[in-house]
Amino acid sequence: MTTSPVAMTESLAAYVDDLWDAVVTVDEHAAVRRVFDAVDAGVPPEDVLLDIIAPVQHRVGEHWAANKMTVAQEHAATAINDRVIAALAYHRPPPARAEQGRITVACVDGEWHALPARLLAEVLRLRGWQVDFLGAQVPAPHLIAHLHQTGPQAVALSSSIATRLPTGDRLMNVPCRGIREFNGFPDQGRGGAHGLTSSDAWVPGERGQGRTDGSAEAHERAANGRRGRKGTWPMNDRQKTSAGEAVDEADGVGYLPIAEHGLIGDLRTAALVGTDGRIAWFCAPRFDSPSIFGSLLDAGNGGHWQISPVEDIAKRQQYYFPDTNILMTRMLTENGIVEIQDFMPIREEGDPRHRQRLVRRVVSVRGSSRIRTVVAPRMNYGRDPHKVETQPHGVRFTSDALDISLQANVTLRVEGQDAGGEFDLAEGQSALFVLETNRPSRAEPAVDLVDTRAAEELFRSTVRFWRQWLSQSTYTGRWREMVHRSALTLKLLTHEPTGAIVAAPTLGLPEQLGGERNWDYRYVWIRDAAFSLHALLRLGFTREAQAFISWLTSCLRGVQDGEHGPLRVLYSIDGDAELPEHVLDHWAGYRGSAPVRVGNGAAGQLQLDIYGELFDSVYLFNKYGGGISHDSWMDLCAILDWLLEHWDSPDAGIWETRAGQQRHTYSRLMCWVAVERMIRMARQRGLPGDLGRWMSERDKIYHQIMEQGWNAREQTFVQRLSGDAGQPPECILDASLLVMPMVKFLSPDDPRFRSTVRAIGENLVTDSLVFRYDPEVSPDGLDGTEGTFSICSFWWVEALARTGQIEAARVALEKMFTYANHLGLYAEQIGLTGEHLGNFPQAFTHLALISAATSLDDFMG
Template sequence: MRAEGLGVDDQDAKERPYLPIAEHGLIGDLRGAALVGTDGRIDWFCAPRFDSPSIFGALLDAERGGVWELSPLCATASRQQFYVPDSAILITRFLTEEGMVEVQDFMPVLRPHDAQHRQRLVRRVVAVRGSMRMRARVAPRLDYGRARHRTRTGRGEVRFISEQLTLVLRSDVPLSARDGEAHGEVELGEGDQALFVLDVGGSAGDDTSAGPLDPGEAEELFVGTAAFWRAWLKRSTYQGRWREMVHRSALTLKLLTHEPTGAIIAAPTLGLPERIGGERNWDYRYVWIRDAAFSLYALQRLGFTDEAEAFVGWLTRCLARTGTDEEAGPLRAMYTIDGDAELPERELAHLEGYCGSAPVRAGNAAACQLQLDVYGELVDSIYLFNKYGTGISHTAWHDLTQIIDWLLEHWDSEDESIWETRAGRRRHTYSRLMSWVAVERMVRMARQRGLPADLVRWIEARDDMYRQIMEEGWNAERGSFVQRLSGKDGPACDVLDASLLIMPMVKFVAPRDPLFLSTMDAIQDSLVVDSLVFRYDPAEAPDALDGTEGTFSICSFWWVEALTRSGRIEEARLALEKTFTFANHVGLYAEQIGTTGEQLGNFPQAFTHLALISAAVNLDRSVDAAGA
């Protein structure tokens, strides 16, 4: 990605404890992930899994969260951050009049499905020119800063030992330990290197020595990890105009994949606010059926069939574990990496939150919500896999038919729907739309494969859903499909909702149907601001949460795709290029964009990156077809 400097002075960073969300890059090993700031600190890292308690959590509390600092001792330095091309290896440069130093950060991944995988954070410091004195401070705070640990020093290593986890820090820089932290300084001349490796491992009683640090081993890990990512990315079939952005998004989706299970998480962070100082702070380290299903679609479009097959395997195991709760239904909106539907939400009251944005929540109470739209996203993803992949099993089909049986009895219920509002259940048009998708795709699969199905009942229900959306989801005065159905809620709803931009994407309406074109016009007038799109207006549709929010990046890419499909190609190209400018310096997106272009919400978000891939791929195809 772009390697230009960020124009940030180190002294400024020292005076403000929280970096902007966008000033981070992501590294990971397909089990966990870490955020590396442009100032050289790792301020977010959960281990050994994405959903484990944090080890470094200064992103949510500068004092109590824990951090790994690695920075020059000089007063000022300009900084740059970029990825090694086609990889998940991140480089942070520090530049002064005296010299330039690179910090190379990565989590080693050497081969797919490695049974011998060891989780490590590797930080290699290289003096490119001149000289610079570097300072390291490793201050873990285990279990979100709640667990006590002790330190033990040895030859070339410091151990951080708690009841649950032992961390082993190895370095060729002399280290001292005090107050539960490790400290070290080193003067680097041109061509010199310093190595730091943090092993995530055993229990408190593990006395096995990690041994002295071998610089040759670090080089092998660097080369092997770069080779792994490049080999993976070579499988991409995308050769279009926006290759750099699409491939960075693909790498991001891969980084959010838990390889041992095939699960795809929504984001690696929790608690990052949708508004600074606000309460919209959620835990996204789980598998949203909706997000993962769309991710499956994006990965399949790029030719990554192994990931698609692994995720369908995860889905199949989830389907086999579905319960019979009549209220919640057989399918939940989200699950843990292991497929557990219980995600009790709790506040981490000892953490102040990013820039004071409290409460910080772990777990997510939205797991208990009824979100009927997930049935459509689930079945659509399986339909696509069945069409373009190896096909679903008999067991999976049997489980799907049982789920559809439940949906046919409950599709006309009130629910919380895609945006997971906490204002109570409503009759959401989007949920009806995706319920229609669920049944329609089941009909297609049954016919394509000759699978056993109650087609008469399914088709009758599908058509009832279609008619209800057309009759109750359309507001003639507004000239648009709207957020909620009319009728039971009293006066006809006139709230616009950007989720309805996907109507032609799921084949519910033709993209140039006058009803959809009119809906686009209404959304453009009310929710679109120079290519950026709000999901809805909370003033018109109160969601029981205080404060405003930014534009939703996934909705912005949905807007691009709606423009594309409706034939407004040049508008779509401009909107896409504008939306690209809101990526951070290494091409990553958080959930939302604020009023001054700042990134807000959990970071990076899979949902946004998959929408980017879909928008770019479809626009490429349309531009080629138009000869533009």
């Protein structure tokens, strides 16, 4: 009697569950016994390997990746599976004669996880191959030597760690006499990446064709069919996003979670450093310059700078040197602890000899370690070729637009377009790397060498700068650590030569994995910068506020009434309003989230709310920082004249939607703020202005909001005004309306505001995380969904506090702190599973944290 496929599948699932129970309880005898129960029941040994052992090992990997299993538990479970495979191989020997030929199976250089390769080796033996199984961590030169000595017909390489895949890919181009040409590096298996290379393609994922096949069709599958988009390599077939939508597996290879990064900078630009020791994002010499390292947005083609131990890393840690923006990344291995110190020295005032430098110091804190570094710049978003040459103290990378010199006190070798090397550090020893960028026309040989002593002084001077700056803070409340980290982050996002504050140092990080909501935030939004000024003033940083106001007033000089008014939504850091948006279509995007956009089309939108943020920031500075000049006042009066003629126009709104202009309630609210603040300044300072007209228009805006922005049936303010005063507006909630009492439009005790808070809490809030609106109810012209909006979550805290719900506000704030990354940094959005989404770190979020914490402190006394 033949067992049906359904019955066989159900019985295999039972064996999988039983084997899983055995490996997690570290019961080797039970594991072996259960596997042989399957064999005795008629399950073919190959099916035991692929459909019982492999799924269990995949589950082990998933639990480890989700922190549900410790490294020790993962090692123990893997060891049991390895011994189960050995027992199966011993009791079920392969055919006596190898009919298919000889094949070498090995792990790529640097890959210590050998079980996937072991699975592959045993399956190939069962299929009639003579297998040379070389195990884990096979250095490339030794592998090539072995191939020349043994002359196999094919080679299979395995990698379970995504960052090792490029190593295998490069090895494919090495010709070996007597072996078929290497043609690709497809992934294989359930969640693993054990792949066959050569014109013989093993495709056991396709059970009907699960054989080693030398056909042209198999060759095509191996070389092309499974290769990821844009030349990246997949780890498994499909990967689910948090929204439940699938993206190509290629999108996950070589990408840390967004939150697994820290930020360093020199007040001119910034770099993201991963917990894996990789600089994955760095633009120079400015925030908005083209990238040098951009693997954050294309792991294969973006460029990176990696420093890490050669051996397996058991644990990774990252922290900031206290009260500074110097980043410390620690990697713990069985042999010791390696620490990477990353920082960018700050230019001291009046220092004409200062050079823009990125310093990386590697220290063996405990034990001895072998370290590998790979420096792989890709100039101009990976579009410009460059030359590499060795120098007495390092290497030099030169393109048409940029010159990069890299000093090192260890030996580096040129590898194609890259440089790299391995070196040993005994306990207490260190290695030093210093990267400098210059324009080619100004480039000169590096004569200002940075030795160990000079590097130590750079470290100390950088510590002094950050601590002296932070000492100016007047905040002494309950949440000093989080507030001060946010202040330090805002300072990092400041372009000191101009005083501009960028929204974020990155571009293209997605609001939904695999989606199209990917924007360039390396510019100055009037809205974000105005809120930042408010936050800095609350902490006592008046110098930064003065610098921003100077930048802002320079943007206002000589403004013209363009298509969308005299004020632009965003500017470059030097005040340029022309920021055309285009797509880097040669980049795959973070985990496949394309398109990757440079520039920002929102610069050409009409967003009326920015006028309120502008006038409010000037008002606050006039009140707490310094007086406004006559010329600036006249510029503001001219801008207000335009606003009084256009405040009733539809616009794109605070959320910069691309679904057409609407009559947004928040935009009206901030127009009211603009007029009201000008009235206040005129009265307080005796400044000239048409106060009668101003007050009349202010009151018109007020009544319009109260009549057309209020839904009486649902008892809430809504996102858009109604078409006419006699018709209720559509009930679309918007979290931006939580700021009504913060801008003094309504009392927090007003019943209308309290019921609005209640409605938002019931519809847009999930465990203190707040959606800005529901795109299904309010289509925004973009496909896909997004996460919760972090600034709205902090506005929620303030709204709770202002309506007397102090305990609830405190709980919501503490919950939001738990969503920060390990360094206290926030992206623009938080997904429902806690992942960071959008550009990172974002000024808007950190300034809202400061505002929420300081306000709640005031309410709590």
